[in-house]
Amino acid sequence: MMDQTHAIEQDMKLEIADYIIGLIQRNQMAAHDRLPSENELAKRFGVNRNTVRRAMDYLKARDRIYAQKGKGLFVAPSQEQIVFPQINNIGFSEIFQNYPYQYESKLLKWSLVRAKAELSRILEIQEGELIYKVKFLRSVQEKPLAVCISRIPQKMVPDLQAHLTLDCSINHILKQVYHYEHPVCKFVTAEAVMPLAKNMKLLEVNESVPMLKQISRFDVPNVGPVEHYTVYARGDRFKLDIQF
Structure with a gap:
């Protein structure tokens, strides 16, 4: 049961991350735009805030977003190719x-x-x-x-x-x-x-x-x-x- 729960949480984490990436790729969010709050994303996807945090950690590790203390999470500028x-x-x-x-x-x-x-x-x-x-x-x-x-x-x-x-x-x-x-x-x-x-x-x-x-x-x-x-x-x- 624990393995199944973990798999579901992992799937939801990636679904939330893909949602944010999709917004960026469709130009619905630009560099330095503020992301929706944890509460907004948790409500939208029907998950707890811990799952949302894991999704945000996933995006931060890949330099897709960054945090500003006391202000929230923002879209990171893309690297110049x-x-x-x-x-x-x-x-x-x-x-x-x-x-x-x-x-x-x-x-x-x-x-x-x-x-x-x-x-x-x-x-x-x-x-x-x-x-x-x-x-x-x-x-x-x-x-x-x-x-x-x-x-x-x-x-x-x-x-x-x-x-x-x-x-x-x-x-x-x-x-x-x-x-x-x-x-x-x-x-x-x-x-x-x-x-x-x-x-x-x-x-x-x-x-x-x-x-x-x-x-x-x-x-x-x-x-x-x-x-x-x-x-x-x-x-x-x-x-x-x-x-x-």
Whole structure:
């Protein structure tokens, strides 16, 4: 009986949440509009206020509404969608530096690690060879957008750490320091994933915000693979437009 009661309450919670989302999507409520009170919603749906509160908690966790102390609940403004055109010969930073967005790239950390079997196969190196792992935080309009990880064979970029700065671009270093031709993207895979705990704080999201995980390999013409590139981008702000 308890399981059945819980299931009914769960259904009602989602029905109330969907009702509010529907009002927003049909433009019957706009950003910063005040939501109906708990009593109004409880009466409308024939439920107790605890069920309404759970529905509101559900919406707050997904950044659809926000609370103002002593005033009630309000519709949250929608996140701006940042469209990223995936072009096979232009890098992440290079694209955003030419956009009207305010863009920032911040070096988080770097390390030297041994390549495992799958990565060595992709980069066409021997398993166990040293690779640089370089992690960046990319922000647009002063809000974090993506965590990006570059993995580069050490033998191709000896002493890379000497050229890493807080706002460096890997492509810029490859061209200007090591005199390679501009790398070209050879493949891209993308999938929806839930955020890793270590990235939630960096990207200012909770566990309910999906991520777009994008993996690419970049090659230097007439040389071969130079970079394995992974992006964890906020699914509520990032839209991938592949233009190969």
